[in-house]
Amino acid sequence: MSNEIPILQIDLAKQQVVNYRDVLSQTEIDAIEHECSLYESRHAAAIDALQIVQKQRRWISDESLYAIANMLGMSATELEGIATFYNLIYRQPVGEHVIHLCDSISCWLHDYQIIANHLRNTLNIEFGQTTKDGKITLLPNVCLGCCDKAPALMLDGELVESLNIETLDNLMQGLSRGQNG
């Protein structure tokens, strides 16, 4: 939140020289090709491709972006317009673990701010930042769809519900001991 928004620069000259085979692994290429086969156009696999590569590399670097664009036959700026549109595509490096804390209405009614402040204090970072050791990134998220068990967060894609300070501390200790990794 307090993080500065980076100015995104697409190097069009560089885009021309990136061949996706030099950047993406065979596993990534196969998975993306499979997604392409499910739609009438290769472009339609863009969001799947971004997720496939992000799963392997944690985030989408410029190089990955150029490579995916090259593979799908679209321009890098077009793909950038899609990548930056979505909350769950990371265009900056993230930590080993990513926490998305819900800040929507039912969690607000359950005072999620107490959880938010505890996380900021424990991790010593603001939302949008990564701990110095590169372990944990803290991000806000819109309603996670478990409003009946608010407050809630998503840790590395897994929902953690009915949060309180105690469950949060246990979770953090688990992370620093290297569990869930």
Next chain:
Amino acid sequence: MDKPLSQYLDLDNPQNLDAYKTTGGYQGFETALNMQPQEVQKQVSDSQLKGRGGAGFMTGIKWSFVPMGKDAPKNKYLVCNADEMEPGTFKDRWLMEGAPHLLIEGMMIAAYAIGADVAYIFLRGEYRLCATRLQQAIDEAEAAGLLGNNINGTQYSLKLHLHTSAGRYICGEETALINALEGKRANPRAKPPFPQVVGLFGRPTIVNNCETLCNLPGILKNGSQWYAELSGGPDAGTKIYGISGRVKNAGLWELPMGTTARHILELSGSMQDNLTLRGWLPGGASTDFLLPEHLDTRMEYDAISKVGSRMGTGVMIVLDDKHCPVGMILNLLKFFAQESCGWCTPCRDGLPWAVEILSRIEDGQGTQDDLDALQQLCGFMWIGKTFCALAPGAVEPLRSGMKYFADDFQQHIDHKGCPHGH
């Protein structure tokens, strides 16, 4: 009471194909396969099923605009809208995690009825467990020959794919969803042409909500008469109702359409100790506030409209007396401002402006002029002034909140601060 949806529900250990079949699963689809597609459409029309995605449009009528017959385009699509991102709404997740085969069967019936040969589930990215369970169900159905070529020895073939999105509320709007599926930026499209005629990849397309589709197996198996009689009122069938906020047991229940809001509140054990109900949203963040005096309203489309709100998703959010109405509205508007796709000016600029003003009022810096400006903004972002329904949806809790909680707004201004200490 019949529970055509939740009778199949098992959240810990959802039914596999065999278990689902033993309890009557896929009988609705088999019934449909023995009928002409138009007959299936008619049965759904007769059932009076209304879409559960928020607008409450009659499903049968929606389908009837799809070109049918020999001259119709060869490729048509069915899409399940499972992008559930309306704050305070968690009903589709419940259905997909607990009864994945019910959704698959519902989609097969809908696809057959409109003559689609490819179907997609558009699932929000955060719903990982849904994704695993749905993929498992699809794989099982494929292996059993229920999906694929020449299903049950008929001429009908259908492929069904799971598409996981990556988190953006506007993707739930059906034309934005179509753009998103095509790999484009998810801005809504101008209508007409309507998706039923020119949709995904330019072909006839139906987008239905997940819960809508889950109603189809029961309708085909038991008939439209049975379905209409499930409820005692004008809206047919059952509904997944729910509640969240400071109640004792938040949750979801399948109940006859037209159940009163008071009954749903009572099922949740009512407000937590020492808390009093101040207001409630009937169906998600984009519906108008109602008051405790409206609790006896039947949760059905017309009845809720009459008292000045909307059914929306039918999952209620309650505001208690320890939380600030201005703070609640600010939280809702922040969501809409962040999720605006930015395509049209009233929404792109109006929502952040509303957030700025509301923050000022909540912080005790607000003036009388700010209240007028907020009222004006409600007008600028109302239906017809914006490209899609996101901005008018954001206006709903704002305008009704300003009306019902006018004293709270005034207190913030007069006493230069939030009486709730926010």
